[in-house]
Amino acid sequence: MIVHKKSSLLWYYFCTHCFVWVYLVDAFPSPIITWSKDGRDIIFQEKKNIEKFEFTYEDRQAQLIIKNVSLPDNGLYRVTVTSKDEEKYINFLLRVRGKCSIYVQLF
Numbered sequence: 077m078i079v080h081k082k083s084s085l086l087w088y089y090f091c092t093h094c095f096v097w098v099y100l101v102d103a104f105p106s107p108i109i110t111w112s113k114d115g116r117d118i119i120f121q122e123k124k125n126i127e128k129f130e131f132t133y134e135d136r137q138a139q140l141i142i143k144n145v146s147l148p149d150n151g152l153y154r155v156t157v158t159s160k161d162e163e164k165y166i167n168f169l170l171r172v173r174g175k176c177s178i179y180v181q182l183f
Contacts, residue, residue: 095142099166102136103159109138114151147172
């Protein structure tokens with residue numbers, strides 16, 4: 077299983093009201109992908125999270141969309157990819173600095 081960490085193979089962008097984070101994932105068999113913020117899993121079925129987050133995985137792209145980005149969205153995010161007996165993760169720190177300013181640190 078490969079989780080690409082090179083900047084040319086993962087990207088993010090910020091539009092007027094959302095932040096989108098995309099990872100390329102090569103895994104067989106199909107992986108289980110989970111997202112967390114500040115050490116707590118993001119449960120996409122919870123009402124508050126349905127309105128705030130969207131997750132997709134297709135064509136080897138794991139994508140997290142944070143809707144209506146605001147200061148409470150600051151935090152340490154992690155995507156965890158599990159396939160067979162192997163697990164890998166990538167962290168990124170999201171800092172919302174204002175209405176149109178975001179800082180991201182990948183580690």
